[in-house]
Structures are given as C-alpha cells and as structure tokens.
Amino acid sequence: MYAQGRTIKGKIVTNAKGGQSFHNYKVAFDIVIMRNGKPVWNTTGEDGKLWKKVGEIGESCGLEWAGRWQKFKEYAHFQYTKGLTLADFQAGKTI
Numbered sequence: 351m352y353a354q355g356r357t358i359k360g361k362i363v364t365n366a367k368g369g370q371s372f373h374n375y376k377v378a379f380d381i382v383i384m385r386n387g388k389p390v391w392n393t394t395g396e397d398g399k400l401w402k403k404v405g406e407i408g409e410s411c412g413l414e415w416a417g418r419w420q421k422f423k424e425y426a427h428f429q430y431t432k433g434l435t436l437a438d439f440q441a442g443k444t445i
C-alpha cells in the first residue's frame with residue numbers, strides 16, 4: 351500500500367509503511383458508508399456532511415476519528431489506542 355503512488359502507479363493512500371500503522375496492532379479499522387449498495391468514497395458536499403455524522407458517532411463511542419486529522423485526513427479510519435503511541439505498540443505494549 352505504501353508503494354502505491356510512490357514507486358507504483360496510483361494515488362497515495364497511506365503514509366504508513368508495513369508495521370507502521372495502528373492497523374498492524376488491531377487497534378484501527380476502516381469503514382465505508384454504503385448507499386443503495388454502493389460505497390460512498392466522496393467526502394465533499396452532502397457526502398462530507400454524512401461522513402462527519404459517521405465520524406461523530408464513532409467519537410461518541412470513544413474512538414479517534416481520522417477525519418479530524420490535519421496532516422493526513424482519512425474519513426474512513428477509526429482507532430482506539432488508549433493513549434499508546436505507535437512506538438509503544440512496536441515495543442510490544444498492548445491495550
């Protein structure tokens with residue numbers, strides 16, 4: 351995934367190399383909104399408002415929503431790290 355948009359064709363979809371994502375430690379997941387059986391990838395306009403509502407639902411459950419991140423906004427991504435950093439997980443800590 352890291353190579354996509356860098357050394358192979360496509361759009362950059364992640365800033366994480368293998369082992370450098372919270373997904374690797376089973377504390378993150380991605381979702382997509384489905385409308386009439388089709389995924390809604392658009393995050394602008396009315397679709398953007400819908401993504402914001404979904405993000406707020408996740409946050410109300412105590413999850414961190416990457417739709418609020420400034421550096422690499424990722425509407426589909428949620429995580430729960432209990433305050434631990436990636437370095438903590440890489441060092442073997444768990445939640």
Ligand SMILES: [Zn+2]
Binds near residue numbers: 373
């Ligand atoms: Zn993700």
